[in-house]
Amino acid sequence: MKLQSPLSSVLCLLASAGSVLGVSGPFLTQLNESAWVFGNEIWNVTQYQTFATKLWYDERDLVGDAVGHYVSYNGAASNFNWTSASVTANTSTYLDIAFSAIEGDMHWVIYPDLAGAYQYFVNHGLPVLGEFRTLWRLDNTTFPKGRTNVKDEELPALSEYSAATKIQDETWERADGTFITKYDWTAWTRTWDFYGVYGEDAGSWYINPGKDYYNGNQLKQELTVHRESSTGDAVQLNMLHGTHFMASSSDVFSDGKIWGPWLWYLNNGSKADAEARKTEEFSSWPYAWFDNAWYHNRAAAVKGSISLSDGRPASGAAVFLGDNNPNKTALDMGGGYYYTTYADADGIFSFEHVLAGTYGLQAWSNGSAIADVSTSLLVNNVQVPSSNGSVDIGAHVWRLNDRRRLFQLGDFDRKALGFKYGGAPYQHALVDRCPANLTYTVGKSNTSDWCFAQSANGTAQILFDVDAVSNQTAVLTVSLGGFSAGTNAEITLNGAKVGNLSSLASDQSLYRSATAAGEWRLLEFSFAGNLFRKGSNSLAFTVKNSTKWRGWIWDSIILEWA
Incomplete structure (x- = not known):
């Protein structure tokens, strides 16, 4: 009317x-x-x-x-x-x-x-x-x-x-x-x-x-x-x-x-x-009073399971149902409808009240039992028909890489949890409390000795031992919980440059009170194994030009043989 x-x-x-x-x-x-x-x-x-x-x-x-x-x-x-x-x-x-x-x-x-x-x-x-x-x-x-x-x-x-x-x-x-x-x-x-x-x-x-x-x-x-x-x-x-x-x-x-x-x-x-x-x-919810046929065209539950290719269940994994054949990250998706859950200890997951449609299924480590997993899962063309009951979308295998790990600093969970101040209550300028120069020693230091973010001019370094030098290629994986442009770092192994942290699209996390995450980024740097030394080695992240409160939030740093 x-x-x-x-x-x-x-x-x-x-x-x-x-x-x-x-x-x-x-x-x-x-x-x-x-x-x-x-x-x-x-x-x-x-x-x-x-x-x-x-x-x-x-x-x-x-x-x-x-x-x-x-x-x-x-x-x-x-x-x-x-x-x-x-x-x-x-x-x-x-x-x-x-x-x-x-x-x-x-x-x-x-x-x-x-x-x-x-x-x-x-x-x-x-x-x-x-x-x-x-x-x-x-x-x-x-x-x-x-x-x-x-x-x-x-x-x-x-x-x-x-x-x-x-x-x-x-x-x-x-x-x-x-x-x-x-x-x-x-x-x-x-x-x-x-x-x-x-x-x-x-x-x-x-x-x-x-x-x-x-x-x-x-x-x-x-x-x-x-x-x-x-x-x-x-x-x-x-x-x-x-x-x-x-x-x-x-x-x-x-x-x-x-x-x-x-x-x-x-x-x-x-x-x-x-x-x-x-x-x-x-x-x-979903509201029975809402008179819209499309709104009620749902599966009551969408269930499945995920195991890792090494036989472990994907315990506690973050699981996401979003765009099919995506051209953007899960965080950046917004044109459709999106569902989130976490797998249980056996890798079993369930989404509730999912609108009928075709989706892409994603999963990634949320820390805990699979905190070492740096890869992620993507399964396209997941069909969700309308159903008053549950829909089983089957068992899925999450492929891992076969690299041999030298060390890992921080759980792989796309957040700074475990690091000093990581996950603290939202507050501006918390990064000012992170020291400009920081040393972490593998096997001796605690995860909480590493600060949640880096911004000021200075060097954050990781000391680790290598038993033998190899000509094999090494891969450095740097997982960032967030990145706010304006601060750059050079990454060196024993003084030799192997990469840098710069020129990434900027999010507002670090200078707008975030303490755990912003837009997640995954960077990989490959380099020759002859840069290592038998015995003590140093991996360093050196900031030489910075902007106040700009920089990055850490998630995990992993060094492996390819």
């Missing part, structure tokens, strides 16, 4: 407290050609051409002087402008309202007794892009705190920004040398439970049990909440397609691609209540 006639008389229906008099259940009312009021008897919001404001809940406005709700892509450069609103479904249980723009339709599914609404977006004209988001910017006094599954504390007060010195994008240094940055509120997308902003008597939360519409794999990290530095708005982000900590993310979307549904949930600020609602939502 398309609402086209301006209804100026509706203004008399709005009480000062924001409730809508004479309206029972979910509603949509048009004020003029570019303004609507919608909600239910618990809450309502006024939607204008771009921003939704006047969020009335519990007899007050939760937006206040803040910006409100909007949808945008490529940062704030392209905000959506809504041209019309319509009721796309009016059932006995809910009202589905769609706001339309050139790019697509933003839906709000409103139940009579629900504080909040389910939301989803249907693409019709999004351009090739990297960043696409929905968000709330809410009153800064009502919502002084933020909560994710990894961080729960007060948001910085607006006054702190004016008293500090801006040093880079959304990052300030206080007089005491500590930092304020929105990037400290990053979290791993695939492990989000519920997140939002809250205070003593109000909370606004996102609960997203289905994550197949997000871009990226297990290593995808995104912003969640923060304080808007110029106005103080409490910001609640829903990064549907994000680019933070990535070197490349530019995707084409098919007409009709759906993001969601997810739940935007209001309450009195209780985290216990939000967590209980999260449990309910996760157990209900």
